[in-house]
Amino acid sequence: MLRLSTKGQYGVRAMYEIARGYPATPVTIKEISERQDVSVAYLEQILNKLRKAGLIKSIRGPGGGYILNRSADKISIASILNELEGPVALTSCLEPEGGCVRIDSCVTHLLWKALGEQVEAFLKTITLKNLMAGDFYALGGTAKKEMRRPVRLKPQSQP
Amino acid sequence: MLRLSTKGQYGVRAMYEIARGYPATPVTIKEISERQDVSVAYLEQILNKLRKAGLIKSIRGPGGGYILNRSADKISIASILNELEGPVALTSCLEPEGGCVRIDSCVTHLLWKALGEQVEAFLKTITLKNLMAGDFYALGGTAKKEMRRPVRLKPQSQP
C-alpha cells in the first residue's frame, strides 16, 4: 500500500549524487547511473523534469553535467517528489481539479486530507542536506523547532 | 503521488456503514452499495477480505448481513487498509520479502522507512469510532465538522 514510484525513488537518489558535487563539480548522468545503478536513458527523463522545475541546472558539453540550482539545505524531499509524482493526493477527490460531488457528505474525505497533509509536512522538513548528513527530525505536529528530537541515523557508506 | 486504491477507500466507507449498525443490526451489502454508491459485486470482494481478516462477521440468509466483530473503537483505519492493500511499504525494498542487496549502502532506505512508520502510526491512532464522531485532528487543515470540541489525538508518538 502507498507505493512510491521508481521515478520518485531514483529521483531522490540522483539528487543526492548531484548534491555531492555541489557547488564545484558538475555530475554527469553516467556517473549517477553507475553509482545508483539506474539506466542512463531513464535518468534522462527524470533529470529533465527536475531541471524544468528549477531544482537543478545543466551544463552541456565536455566537463558538463548537473549541479544543484540552490543549496542542498533549501531543497526538500517534498519538492523533488512533487515534480516527479505530482502532489500528494491520496484520493482523486483531493486533487486540485477534484470535482467529487460526494465531497460534502463524504465520511472519509477529511481523513485522507489529514493524512496527506501529514505526509507532505514530513517530507517538507527533510532536505537533501539532512539526507546527506543522515539527520532526520521526527516531526511532532505543531512542535516547535527546539522540541524536535533529532534522530541520528547510521551514516551511509558509498559503493 | 501516493494514491490510495479504491479498494481501500471503499473498504473504509463500507466499514463505516457496518459500524452504524453495530451491535444490533446486520447491514446488507445492498444497503452499503446504495449508501456509498459502490457496486455489490465489488463490495463482495472487499468485505470478503475483511471478514477473513476477522474485522467483521457475516450472517447468511434472509435478515442477514455484516456486523463488526469487535467494537468500533477497537478497529483502526490502519487495520482495514492493511487487509485491503497490504502493509505500508513505500518501496519494494521495505516489503517483508524485500531482499534488496543495496539496502546497507542505500541513501534513502531509512527515509522511506521513517515515512512509512509515520503513516502507519497516524492510521493506527484513528478508529472507526473516531471516524463516526468526526473526532480526529487534521494537521494544518481545517477541522470543519460541527462545533463539537475537537478531541486532539496524537498522530505522532513521541518516544
Added chain:
DNA sequence: TAAAACCCTACCGTTTTTGTCAAGTATTAT
C-alpha cells in the same frame, strides 16, 4: 421450497508504470 443473502474465483479492458530507443542540439578541447 423459494427467496434472501452471503461466498468464490475467473476473467478482462484500461491505465499506469517502467523503462528503451533513436535522433537530435549544445559546448569544449585540440
Added chain:
DNA sequence: ATAATACTTGACAAAAACGGTAGGGTTTTA
C-alpha cells in the same frame, strides 16, 4: 574545424496494477 562529450526530446512498448464485471455457488430463514 572537427571530434568528442554530454545534455535534450519525443516516440514507443512490454509489463504490471487497477478497477471492476460475470456467473456460478452455498447457507439460512420464512
